[in-house]
Amino acid sequence: MPEQLVFAMEVILxxxxxxxxxxxxxxxxxxxxxxxxxxxxxxxxxxxxxAMTLVGIMKGQVPFAHLINAIFGTHIHYFGWNVPALVAIxxxxxxxxxxxxxxxxxxxxxxxxxxxxxxxxxxxGLAYFLEGVADLMWGSEIKTLDVxxxxxxxxxxxxxxFNIFDYGFFIDNLDIVATVIAALLVAALVAFSQYTKQGRAxxxxxxxxQAALSVGISLNFIWIMVWSVAxxxxxxxxxxxxxxxxxxxxxxxxxxxxxPVLMLGGFTSIPGAIVGGLIIGVGEKLFEFALxxxxxxxxxxxxxxxxxxxxxxxxxxxxxxxxxxxxx
Amino acid sequence: MFYREAGDFKTSYIDDSQTFPIxxxxxxxxVVLAVAxxxxxxxxxxxxxxxxxxxxxxxxxxxxxxxxxxxxxxxVSLGTGGFMAVGAYAxxxxxTAFPDVSMFIHVILAGGITAFVGVLFGLPSLRIKGFYxxxxxxxxxxxxxxxxxxVPWFYNYSASGQINAPERDVxxxxxxxxxxPAWATYLFCLIFLTVCAIIARxxxxxxxxxxxxxxxxxxxxxxxxxxxxxxxxxxxxAVSSFFVGISGALFFAVYLGAVEVGEVFGIQKSFLVLFxxxxxxxxxxxxxxxxxxxxxxxxxxxxxxxxxxLGWPTxxxxxxxxxxxxxxxxxxxxxxxxxLAQLWRVAKEKLRLWPFPH
Numbered sequence: 202m203p204e205q206l207v208f209a210m211e212v213i214l215x216x217x218x219x220x221x222x223x224x225x226x227x228x229x230x231x232x233x234x235x236x237x238x239x240x241x242x243x244x245x246x247x248x249x250x251x252a253m254t255l256v257g258i259m260k261g262q263v264p265f266a267h268l269i270n271a272i273f274g275t276h277i278h279y280f281g282w283n284v285p286a287l288v289a290i291x292x293x294x295x296x297x298x299x300x301x302x303x304x305x306x307x308x309x310x311x312x313x314x315x316x317x318x319x320x321x322x323x324x325x326g327l328a329y330f331l332e333g334v335a336d337l338m339w340g341s342e343i344k345t346l347d348v349x350x351x352x353x354x355x356x357x358x359x360x361x362x363f364n365i366f367d368y369g370f371f372i373d374n375l376d377i378v379a380t381v382i383a384a385l386l387v388a389a390l391v392a393f394s395q396y397t398k399q400g401r402a403x404x405x406x407x408x409x410x411q412a413a414l415s416v417g418i419s420l421n422f423i424w425i426m427v428w429s430v431a432x433x434x435x436x437x438x439x440x441x442x443x444x445x446x447x448x449x450x451x452x453x454x455x456x457x458x459x460x461p462v463l464m465l466g467g468f469t470s471i472p473g474a475i476v477g478g479l480i481i482g483v484g485e486k487l488f489e490f491a492l493x494x495x496x497x498x499x500x501x502x503x504x505x506x507x508x509x510x511x512x513x514x515x516x517x518x519x520x521x522x523x524x525x526x527x528x529x
Numbered sequence: 530m531f532y533r534e535a536g537d538f539k540t541s542y543i544d545d546s547q548t549f550p551i552x553x554x555x556x557x558x559x560v561v562l563a564v565a566x567x568x569x570x571x572x573x574x575x576x577x578x579x580x581x582x583x584x585x586x587x588x589x590x591x592x593x594x595x596x597x598x599x600x601x602x603x604x605v606s607l608g609t610g611g612f613m614a615v616g617a618y619a620x621x622x623x624x625t626a627f628p629d630v631s632m633f634i635h636v637i638l639a640g641g642i643t644a645f646v647g648v649l650f651g652l653p654s655l656r657i658k659g660f661y662x663x664x665x666x667x668x669x670x671x672x673x674x675x676x677x678x679x680v681p682w683f684y685n686y687s688a689s690g691q692i693n694a695p696e697r698d699v700x701x702x703x704x705x706x707x708x709x710p711a712w713a714t715y716l717f718c719l720i721f722l723t724v725c726a727i728i729a730r731x732x733x734x735x736x737x738x739x740x741x742x743x744x745x746x747x748x749x750x751x752x753x754x755x756x757x758x759x760x761x762x763x764x765x766x767a768v769s770s771f772f773v774g775i776s777g778a779l780f781f782a783v784y785l786g787a788v789e790v791g792e793v794f795g796i797q798k799s800f801l802v803l804f805x806x807x808x809x810x811x812x813x814x815x816x817x818x819x820x821x822x823x824x825x826x827x828x829x830x831x832x833x834x835x836x837x838x839l840g841w842p843t844x845x846x847x848x849x850x851x852x853x854x855x856x857x858x859x860x861x862x863x864x865x866x867x868x869l870a871q872l873w874r875v876a877k878e879k880l881r882l883w884p885f886p887h
Contacts, residue, residue: 240660271841311863318605321660322807323862325800329853336848457796460664503677506668510653515666517657 204368207273207468211370213483213488221383221439226459227466227474229434234430234468236427237514239309239320243328244339245456247300250335250337252439252448254296256346264338273304286348290436297432299423300331302419302435305425313410332453341450347441350378378439385435387475390430415454476520481505532880544667548730561656565719570712578711583784585825587776593729594819600812602765603745604654608666611673612770614615614790615643616777618683621692624705624782625685632699636721637776639804643774644767646673648674651766655759658748670796689702689724691789705782708845714783721779725772732768732812741765788813793884804854808861810870819869827853 226244241247257264261280270276281349284292308327312320351374359369395398405413406423414420442452457477466477485504495502518524532553539545549555572583591609598606620639623630650669654662677683685694696706703709704717732738740761743751752758781788788794801824809820828850835846865871879886 213854263603263725265843267845271845272858303667308859311874315866317868318659318663319662319862321605321805323859326855326858328855329800329851333848333853333855337845341844341848364758396653397862457667460667464664499675503668506665506671508670508863510665513657514653515663519663520680526820 207366207368209487209490211368212486214370214372216483216486217479218372218380218482220479221376221380221475222438222478223455223458223462223482224478225379225383225386225438225441225461226455228383228390229431229438229475229477230459230463231468231471232390232434233427233431236403237309237406237424238317239283239324240468241431243331244435244455244459245429245453246328246331246335247297247435247449248439248442248455248478249425250300250331250439251293251297251334251432251449252346252443252452253339253344253435255289255293255348255440256443256448257288259348259401260283262339265432267340268337284481290348290440291468292355294433296482297436298429299431299445300527301425301428304428309424309428310462326508329454330407330452332450343447344443344450345395346440346448348444349443350375350439350440352444359479373445375441375445382437382441387471391471393430399423403427422453425453444482444507458473459506463514464519467521470521473519473521532877532883534881539629548734562723565723566716570716575711577592578715579784580829581825583717583718585822586715586722587779587784588802588805588821588825590718590722590725590779591773591776591802592809592821593795593814594769594776595724595802596806596809596812596814596817597729597733597741597772598765598769599806601738601745601818602741602762602764603748604651604762605660605663605803606666606769607663607768607796607799607803608650608669608673608774608792609802610796611670612643612647612773613777613780613795613798614673614677614771615646616640616787617794618677618775619643619774620778621694622683622698624695628695628697632697632704632717632782635697636775636782639778640771640775641720642779644771645742647766647770647773648855651763651770654766656764663844667796670799674794677697689786692781693787694785694823697782701793706786709783718779719785721775725775727812729768729772737761737764737768745812769781798800804858805860806869810868811866813868813870814867814875818872819873823869824854827832 226248229244229247230241233239233244256262261282261284263269263277263280266278269492270278304327308323333395355372355374355376355377358372363369388450392400394404395422402413402418402425403423405416405418405422410420438455439448439452441456445451462474462477462481464477465480466473466475485508487505489500514518532551534551537550537552539550551559558848572755578695591613595609598604599823616639619642620635623638627635628851640787646669653665667837668690678690688691692703695876696703696708698704699713699717701711733741738754740751740848741764743754743756744758748758751761757764769882777794780793784792805820805824806817808819808823809818810816829849830849831846831853832843835841835849836843861868867874
């Protein structure tokens with residue numbers, strides 16, 4: 202087999218893995234969008250916030266330590282205990298639920314019925330707010346996150362491919378774990394929205410607020426639930442990306458990675474998010490592999506957007522999105 | 530008592546349709562112009578120019594540009610940073626290629642080039658709408674920044690990848706480079722801001738502006754009553770990008786002097802200008818000024834209070850700044866979607882009746 206083709210195969214495999222991670226973030230967007238019509242720009246910052254909170258709790262950091270020290274002149278930084286990963290994850294989830302309640306109570310409740318673009322801009326404000334709060338709470342230095350997920354090259358794949366192609370593929374164990382978890386998460390979410398009472402209520406709200414309200418579904422509860430689920434997805438994405446590249450500001454930029462995925466797949470479709478993620482993941486890695494050196498490299502920064510843009514011109518609702526019908 | 534139409538009789542159509550029909554408004558406008566042109570240049574120093582006045586003037590131009598697109602035409606754009614970069618790099622290429630030509634012409638040409646690029650990236654707006662379009666403009670943001678970072682022709686093959694503004698003058702007065710006096714840079718930017726504001730104000734109350742607003746309020750309905758959406762949307766993109774390009778050129782050549790594109794014209798800049806427009810007021814020229822002034826002042830005031838007065842570390846103050854800006858955006862969207870400009874309008878309504886409200 203020609204060497205280039207083998208390299209390309211490795212690139213495609215890595216692209217698929219990256220695509221799964223993009224899809225994971227995109228899922229959080231789709232969930233909130235479907236249930237409340239809000240395009241939540243803050244999803245990426247929520248992932249950052251979740252990952253920072255998780256690290257902070259695991260290491261026993263005192264929240265707002267820097268601020269307290271600056272105001273009162275004290276020198277407290279750590280409680281002096283370490284929390285096991287599983288307990289910390291549960292505690293972080295509790296924080297995310299609290300956050301969901303606060304967002305619903307103080308922001309979204311006041312913006313019901315506004316135009317989508319106003320809601321979008323409100324979530325940009327929310328993203329700034331959360332980023333500032335996260336930095337104030339836990340400090341802005343780069344942190345490492347280790348909840349015991351396997352990392353490093355997968356030797357089995359390396360050996361097997363070496364036997365077949367005379368060239369070992371480099372696949373990170375973490376990416377494989379992420380793929381499995383993402384698949385489980387999607388299955389769980391689909392099952393939740395199809396078969397449970399709350400899931401059905403959520404879909405009803407998505408269909409028509411007023412009608413859902415009139416059959417006795419509590420909008421408040423559903424929205425808090427939706428934001429909590431999005432917080433949960435953000436937590437999972439935060440753990441994955443945080444383990445991969447450290448918990449730092451750039452984590453919040455994954456939201457920007459997920460946007461073209463959504464445009465490609467359609468904002469309203471869970472399978473769309475996954476297929477879109479895979480297309481973008483493979484597309485940008487292949488493009489970089491084939492044309493990156495000729496163009497000066499780092500084409501990943503814009504390729505996804507330009508692809509989505511060109512695609513949208515021909516199909517404005519995305520691959521799986523609902524058809525946009527406009528009336529005067 | 531002072532702010533009222535009573536007794537101010539208009540005897541010609543020109544009087545009736547002037548920009549500031551109320552006498553008090555008109556005099557206030559003349560006073561502001563007189564102070565800005567006649568007094569500030571004589572008392573300005575480097576600190577005031579670099580910390581407050583230059584950023585305010587330049588951001589105000591950018592905010593007017595974005596306000597035309599978002600506030601008047603309803604097409605949300607997140608690519609402002611990228612378009613500012615186009616203006617900056619166009620200005621740089623022109624400055625280095627034609628050293629003898631006046632800076633005025635360079636800056637205006639840079640705006641023209643940006644307008645052309647803006648129209649190119651505005652073309653998808655004919656097919657896609659709302660936040661699909663907002664996300665699509667991010668393509669412009671990322672692609673343009675990447676382009677200026679990676680193609681050496683744009684930064685004249687300099688080793689650092691930065692662009693540095695060479696010393697250029699207008700009528701013998703140095704405008705760019707480290708030796709430019711504060712008053713000259715200030716006046717140069719002020720002239721551009723004044724002209725841009727007058728153009729924008731008159732465009733938005735004429736036919737062009739009305740077609741933009743018709744498209745914003747309901748594009749299909751506008752189409753039915755005979756507004757050409759192609760023309761309206763693309764002119765909005767062109768005019769908006771023209772202003773944004775001018776502000777980018779000034780930001781690079783006059784204010785910073787040296788630019789690393791990813792750092793200066795990144796996505797954060799797009800959001801900053803968008804925030805100015807939201808806080809100032811969507812669809813208001815005065816709002817663009819107010820928003821720019823507010824967001825330029827806020828970090829400076831916070832730094833004065835937090836770092837210099839209370840002695841807090843700078844990073845905490847920077848984070849607090851983020852929290853406050855985010856909270857303000859949400860508060861304005863909830864409480865006063867028309868921003869500071871609306872507060873100003875309400876104040877003027879109250880003034881009309883003062884001191885005898887019904």
